[in-house]
Amino acid sequence: MSNATLEAVSPSLQPQPGAPDNWRRFFSFSTDHKVIGIQYIVTAFIFFLFGGLLAMVMRGELITPEADLVDRTVYNGLFTMHGTIMLFMWTFPMLNGLANYLVPLQIGARDMAFPRLNAAAFWMVPVFGVILTLSFFVPGGPSQSGWWAYPPVSLQNPTGNLINGQSLWLLAVALSGVSSIMGAVNIVTTIFRMRAPGMGWFKMPAFCWTVLSAQMIQLVGLPALTAGAVTLLLDLTVGTSFFNPELGGDPVLYQHFFWFYSHPAVYVIILPIFGVFSEIFPVYARKPLFGYRVVAVSSLIITGLSLIVWVHHMFASGTPGWMRMLFMFTTMAISVPTGIKVFAWVATIWGGKLRLNTAMLFALGGLSTFLFAGITGIMLASAPFDIHVNNTYFVVGHFHYVINGAVVMGFYAAIYHWFPKMTGRMYYEGLGKLHCALTFIGINLIFLPMHPLGLMGMPRRVASYDPEFAFWNVLASLGGFLLGVSTLPFILNMLSSWAQGKQAPDNPWRAIGLEWLVSSPPPHENFEQLPIVVSAPYGYGSDEPLVANDPAHKPTHDLTEGVSP
């Protein structure tokens, strides 16, 4: 009888976060890192669809050379909100969601270091999302100054109201910064202090290395953006003169504040996706991650270098020659640790026994689009070339290959890979592959034409263009609509699999990692007993066990016997 009572209170019988029963918990102030992780991902994905919708209106406008579908001021608001939503409401929260869900499981912790702070950081996302969305309904519409909000354009305030699109934009971005800092403090503390017994730095999965590197960038970089945003808000509302050239201010200083954070921010975005690739390729190639230690440390090198490359966004801002030289050099240097990773992934796949299911296909697609973006990235690092294509569609094509190519494909790869773990259900492979094909074709169809357009001289952020650019723009628009359609099989797959998919085993991919040692979905507090890690990750093809105990079950000998006083 006493055994039965113990069973009744044991965590494994408590409701399992992620399981389709009791979906209401996702609308509660839960402090479970797995619930918060899924809350982040789903909220971010809704904003992703919203941002994508705005992009499709823009592509609809650009399918003809004339500005006929929407007014030019509306178009300005569309690209501003598209960029802002995709960065602050989609990529950051989505990656925070992945980190929230996976990091405690992968390092063998029962939760994040500060569960309540974690929940508070998440619930700020819908708040500033709504603030930003509200700016569509204020007089004058949303901010029209692009997601950089460069002064003096952002200081114009044509309506004269205190509450205008730009001030709401700044408020939302500042709140997003506060939320991200809270998340970063939490994640860094968790990784530093809560790794399972025996998990030294070089026994930690590469995903955790990349998340740590990314969150360290948040801690160093975000305060600079906050400083810039606060001073810009003061200029806009109370009439100070920090960035207002008419009153003696220095608009270029704002660009420094902005890019000091916002360039490293692209590494905040891409680093966890590098981690996802490093996790997925070994599983589906049945080989250890090639050069694991070098791959792990290269993330930290990227973090360091990312803080000294920001001026490459400002080659055309009257930057002195020595600065151009310096930042051209550092920008090219950062491709070295990035290239190391790409080589390591290729070497991992090389000669492996590949299983081409959806997660692997997405990862391979993401890797190829990232490689393409990396090549155009090195071209853009060169100051003369950058000045030539400055503010053209070449730049737009380049960074969309990173953010929509590598990051979104990597996100899908991660979702398919960990979906059985998160929900306890298997997804439908056929729908997944259809989704992958549509996404990959869509991405290349919309963003590849932007490169020739940029080289031909089509400027970005315009609602109308010369008819000579029409051919490539029509292609790009068709790709954009295809990309919109490609989300439908994904949504269908996720919802129907979650509701009635096949029951998933604990480790459907025969993957090696602490998260695969517990049930699917993992129980509340993850581990019955903390795992004791005895070997490095990715031990594919080796007999060495990952842990010395079975973390999913209570120890056979009762530890409390020894400590009772």
Next chain:
Amino acid sequence: MSTANLDSTVDADLQAQMAHGAEHEEEDHRLFGFIVFLLSESVIFLSFFVGYIVYKTNATDWLPAGVEGLEVREPFINTVVLVSSSFVIYFAERFLHKENLWGFRTFWFLTMAMGSFFLYGQAVEWLGLPFGFRDGLFGGTFYLLTGFHGLHVLTGVLLQGIMLGRSFLPNNYAGGEFGVVSTSLFWHFVDVIWIVLFILIYVWQ
């Protein structure tokens, strides 16, 4: 490391956790997290400082018309009071470690008084200045830097008030002294920022 050796150390670790409960562990995390947060917060000040230096070195007419510069004497007294309060709060913490609650409260209250004196002095200075925050980059940066720092001092004093009130609760320190330790750390942080700020604004004129 042999497997047996590893097992024994790990068991000891697990046993220690079970013996002490999770609170001590939690407290360590909180202090670590708070230090990470302060490091991040310092970058905001660093950004403002860099902005100030860039503005000041590039400006053609730095001071607004009719402004001679800043009076240093009263701010210097203010500085001495604020910096000394860092030592006073250190003694308060020492008293708490020795479980001398009234010693702690006395010195803690003294710190609060010194912090409030600083805020009062800052307010008096602001009211007597011949320029406002719209008066060029000089006025803007002056009020931004001193105001943002003043907000931190105010936060510190309020935190100290909460900690003083909580010291009267029974068993307040059973779960550790994280609140006191972090408030004190925050106070030292605010002090160090002020020293840099004083040198940049008042000494370098």
